Amino acid sequence: MSSKRVLVTGGLGFIGSHTVVALQQEGFEVVIIDNLSNSSLDVLGGITQITGNTPEFENIDLRDKTAVKDFFEKYEDIEDVIHFAASKAVGESVLNPLLYYENNISTLVYILHELNKKPSAKFIFSSSCTVYGQADELPITENAPVKKAESPYGNTKQIGEEIINDTCKINVDFKAIALRYFNPIGAHPTAEIGELPIGTPQNLIPYITQTAIGKREELSVFGNDYPTNDGTAIRDYIHVMDLAEAHVTALSRLINGKEKNNYEVFNLGTGKGNSVLEVIRSFEKVSEQNLPYKIVDRREGDITAAYADTTKANEELGWKANRSLDDALQSAWKWQKVVEKREEEEN
Numbered sequence: 001m002s003s004k005r006v007l008v009t010g011g012l013g014f015i016g017s018h019t020v021v022a023l024q025q026e027g028f029e030v031v032i033i034d035n036l037s038n039s040s041l042d043v044l045g046g047i048t049q050i051t052g053n054t055p056e057f058e059n060i061d062l063r064d065k066t067a068v069k070d071f072f073e074k075y076e077d078i079e080d081v082i083h084f085a086a087s088k089a090v091g092e093s094v095l096n097p098l099l100y101y102e103n104n105i106s107t108l109v110y111i112l113h114e115l116n117k118k119p120s121a122k123f124i125f126s127s128s129c130t131v132y133g134q135a136d137e138l139p140i141t142e143n144a145p146v147k148k149a150e151s152p153y154g155n156t157k158q159i160g161e162e163i164i165n166d167t168c169k170i171n172v173d174f175k176a177i178a179l180r181y182f183n184p185i186g187a188h189p190t191a192e193i194g195e196l197p198i199g200t201p202q203n204l205i206p207y208i209t210q211t212a213i214g215k216r217e218e219l220s221v222f223g224n225d226y227p228t229n230d231g232t233a234i235r236d237y238i239h240v241m242d243l244a245e246a247h248v249t250a251l252s253r254l255i256n257g258k259e260k261n262n263y264e265v266f267n268l269g270t271g272k273g274n275s276v277l278e279v280i281r282s283f284e285k286v287s288e289q290n291l292p293y294k295i296v297d298r299r300e301g302d303i304t305a306a307y308a309d310t311t312k313a314n315e316e317l318g319w320k321a322n323r324s325l326d327d328a329l330q331s332a333w334k335w336q337k338v339v340e341k342r343e344e345e346e347n
């Protein structure tokens with residue numbers, strides 16, 4: 001339990017909003033910064049429905065260095081930050097790299113600049129398993145080498161980690177954890193909050209649920225000639241609530257002084273890999289309907305297989321994913337039906 005306020009940037013986004021719920025349920029008081037560029041104020045209502053508690057909210061664009069400085073002056077007690085705010089579309093990052101470096105790197109630097117002035121700042125960073133590229137060995141441990149990034153998006157995660165690590169080296173009182181997420185999916189079981197992709201979804205699960213609800217004609221399965229059991233690519237799909245809880249655990253580790261180093265890295269995954277066809281089967285089971293799909297060519301930049309070795313997170317963080325793929329897909333489907341109903345009511 002802590003009565004101190006925690007800043008959650010991007011707290012109205014997909015993983016951010018679920019983490020705000022998890023934080024509030026552990027007794028943390030939360031302040032959200034979000035610029036609503038890829039989220040909606042309605043999410044604040046969803047969080048309040050679940051926890052009975054509305055977090056403080058500041059509509060700030062973190063690319064505004066002065067606004068970041070002003071924020072930390074206004075909320076001078078805040079020294080714990082979970083930083084989600086970032087852009088995350090791989091394809092868009094290739095077309096508009098400077099946008100990605102500004103959104104994901106400049107903002108990080110501005111926040112660290114302010115936090116670095118605090119006597120005991122704690123910082124949790126959203127990183128990604130994308131830093132490993134196609135790892136040489138599976139499951140992937142935190143010691144697997146970081147491979148050259150395939151996209152500016154991936155590069156921002158690698159550079160972000162380095163910036164934080166460098167900051168920790170020169171300031172021993174600054175503590176940080178980078179969390180490398182595998183594939184976050186699902187929604188809160190109440191379906192009050194979930195993923196809200198803008199436009200055509202690029203990720204597998206929102207594409208599946210939108211197809212099942214009739215918004216998309218059919219799912220394209222990108223490649224069935226991978227060297228896997230059924231030829232489709234393998235990923236480690238982790239329920240967003242498991243992921244959210246890991247953030248609370250990581251922050252608590254720093255607050256309680258349990259860290260081994262002032263900069264640490266953890267993989268967050270289930271440890272289990274599932275192929276695209278297995279995900280489709282699991283979705284068909286929990287939704288009790290057939291999903292129309294066709295096999296198409298591989299998507300450029302996709303890797304064959306990635307799943308986490310979760311030993312370090314289990315043993316050192318004392319965290320593990322508890323929810324199944326079926327649970328996650330069930331919650332994503334429930335959420336899609338709520339979104340559909342809301343859209344019908346609006347029209």
Ligand code: UD1
Pocket residue numbers: 088090091128129130154183184202203204205207219220221222223233234235276299300301302
């Ligand atoms: C993608 C990003 C990754 C990012 C992550 C964030 C790419 C190449 N990678 O990971 O950098 O960190 O999202 O969530 O965009 N699939 C289909 N049909 C679809 C969509 C996906 O078959 O319509 C397949 C993909 O080929 C892949 C799997 O489903 O094998 C998962 O895809 P996705 O949800 O996009 O995640 P990643 O590609 O793993």
